[in-house]
Amino acid sequence: MQGFIININKVRDEDLIVSILTKDKLKTAYRFYGARHSTINLGYLIDFETQISVKSNIAQLRNIIHLAHSWNLDMDRFYFWQQFVKLFYGHLKDIENLDDFYFELLVNCAKKWQKQNPKRVIVEAYLELLFYEGRLHSLEECFLCEEKITSDEVALARAFLPAHTECIHNKGLKMPKLKKLFSTKQTILLDDDEVEYLYMVTQEGF
Numbered sequence: 001m002q003g004f005i006i007n008i009n010k011v012r013d014e015d016l017i018v019s020i021l022t023k024d025k026l027k028t029a030y031r032f033y034g035a036r037h038s039t040i041n042l043g044y045l046i047d048f049e050t051q052i053s054v055k056s057n058i059a060q061l062r063n064i065i066h067l068a069h070s071w072n073l074d075m076d077r078f079y080f081w082q083q084f085v086k087l088f089y090g091h092l093k094d095i096e097n098l099d100d101f102y103f104e105l106l107v108n109c110a111k112k113w114q115k116q117n118p119k120r121v122i123v124e125a126y127l128e129l130l131f132y133e134g135r136l137h138s139l140e141e142c143f144l145c146e147e148k149i150t151s152d153e154v155a156l157a158r159a160f161l162p163a164h165t166e167c168i169h170n171k172g173l174k175m176p177k178l179k180k181l182f183s184t185k186q187t188i189l190l191d192d193d194e195v196e197y198l199y200m201v202t203q204e205g206f
């Protein structure tokens, strides 16, 4: 079975509780410390097996193979990836059975991670996820005061909820560019500062 490690908790000295996003589940498994074990890390795509033990209600993680991506060795890129997968854990941790959308989204992002700016990949994936979940709102109405947004700038809050810049006390981005972004889910028309703005919103969680 394959999956992305999206959370690791240390228990006792070196044992770990690992959360793995697979095609159809968020699996939780226990990993006993052992010097002969290969190292695992947050964000890794692994091939693995689990074994149910009589002593514990959590399955044991076994036969792990790291399916490495070339950028795993690039510290900066890998750090962004780890921050990114943590968002998935925060979002999915209470759901056991999942559609394969989430796993496939990470597979696709991992493929782009080497060549593209990770912040752009994150913003585009964030849009795809909101759209998939039916949470990508139109930019017409401020979610705070519920009045129409008629200015040419619109600010975005968590989950890209639109707001008047004066209601949310934050700067915004140009309406036409955001409209295009929301319909295409591509950041190509945005400059790096605009991508940075959107990236910062993504870090608040899905």
Ligand SMILES: [Zn+2]
Pocket: 142, 143, 144, 145, 146, 147, 163, 164, 167
């Ligand atoms: Zn408002």
